[in-house]
Amino acid sequence: MTRPALLPAAPLLAALLLSGGTALAATPQQTYATQCGACHMAYPPTLLPARSWKAIVAGLRHHFGEDASLGRRDTAAILTYLADNAADGPLGNSRFLMGVSPGMTPMRITDMPFWRVIHARLLRPGIGTGPGIRKAAACNLCHNVNGGGEGSGESGG
Amino acid sequence: MKLPIRLAAALLLASSAAAGVAVATPDYAAQRAAILGHYAAEARKADPAFKGFSVAAGRAFFLAHPAGARPATPSCSYCHTTDPRNRGRTRAGKVILPMAVSRTPSRFTKPSKVRLWFRRTCQSVYRRQCTALEKGNYITFMASQ
Numbered sequence: 426m427t428r429p430a431l432l433p434a435a436p437l438l439a440a441l442l443l444s445g446g447t448a449l450a451a452t453p454q455q456t457y458a459t460q461c462g463a464c465h466m467a468y469p470p471t472l473l474p475a476r477s478w479k480a481i482v483a484g485l486r487h488h489f490g491e492d493a494s495l496g497r498r499d500t501a502a503i504l505t506y507l508a509d510n511a512a513d514g515p516l517g518n519s520r521f522l523m524g525v526s527p528g529m530t531p532m533r534i535t536d537m538p539f540w541r542v543i544h545a546r547l548l549r550p551g552i553g554t555g556p557g558i559r560k561a562a563a564c565n566l567c568h569n570v571n572g573g574g575e576g577s578g579e580s581g582g
Numbered sequence: 583m584k585l586p587i588r589l590a591a592a593l594l595l596a597s598s599a600a601a602g603v604a605v606a607t608p609d610y611a612a613q614r615a616a617i618l619g620h621y622a623a624e625a626r627k628a629d630p631a632f633k634g635f636s637v638a639a640g641r642a643f644f645l646a647h648p649a650g651a652r653p654a655t656p657s658c659s660y661c662h663t664t665d666p667r668n669r670g671r672t673r674a675g676k677v678i679l680p681m682a683v684s685r686t687p688s689r690f691t692k693p694s695k696v697r698l699w700f701r702r703t704c705q706s707v708y709r710r711q712c713t714a715l716e717k718g719n720y721i722t723f724m725a726s727q
Contacts, residue, residue: 465674490654490673492705495698563675 453506456499464493466565470510471517472534478507480530535561613691614683618721620693624714632715640723643716648708655706666727682727690721 451459458467470478482504485494495503508514512521524538531537541548547561564570618635625632645664647657654673655661661678662670667685670678679686690696696717704712712720 462676464672464676466676490652490706492702494702566675 451502453502456502457506460495460499460503461493464491465562466570468534468564469570470507470514471512472521472537472540473511473531474513474522474525475508475511476530477532478511479504481532482507608688608691610683610687610691614689614721614725617690617693617696618718621714621718621721625718628714635715635718635722637719637723637726640719640721640726643720644723650709651707652709655703658703658707660707666724681724683725684727689724696721 457470461467473481481488482500485500486492488494494500510516512519512525521537521539523542525531534540535544544561622632622635625635644658644662644666651657661672662668662681666681669680672678681689683689700712700717704710704716
């Protein structure tokens, strides 16, 4: 069964082409893709409000059980990119805020109401969140998205 | 003139490929030796009797399940598998290229990357910063694989 792609590949491809290699300074989006994408899919920033991204980036030292902290410059660049493209950011899509009150700061995309409605099937015991979270966190297992390819998550020193 | 997107992309690719030819292939062995040299100097500072790094100690460090490890990351080998020539997998499902230098020659050649990952993964698995001796042993083990 074919599922919809979350984001078109064109912008990232264009950014990669225009960068012409690693010699040039990385854009905030590239820094996000490299650093955050080393461990998990670089989730589209529009899937959370900016306040959520701020809280997540502020807590990278204890990030879902691991130390994911970065240097100050990379941290700032990533937060800028995430906030600009967040659901309520200037470049984001506010339809993902459906059912999120201003007082809510969801810390997981899987806590977002839109996600839970669309993925109700995955929320059955043992499949979605909870023990099966690894599958729910890997959007690319079902969706055709950037950063899902084998080896694209190369990480480590 | 409006350049078709595909042509523009091909030109960009070609120009970056040409630029790539002009740059010499990175000398990974020398870069890794420089990083090891740095850790050796640190290890000697900590212990004047330091004789050199050990493959066996690096292997033991990689396979150990330290008592205080964070539950999500009980050992290095939890994500990297017990054979560093294998590809590993992060908890979120991403592939980690092999740590073994024979399989991933660019391993341990970029100081900033080495620093970043030791700082974080030592904190996750060992709940502290690793010593220069431990880091040197680890790299020496991976370079032997």
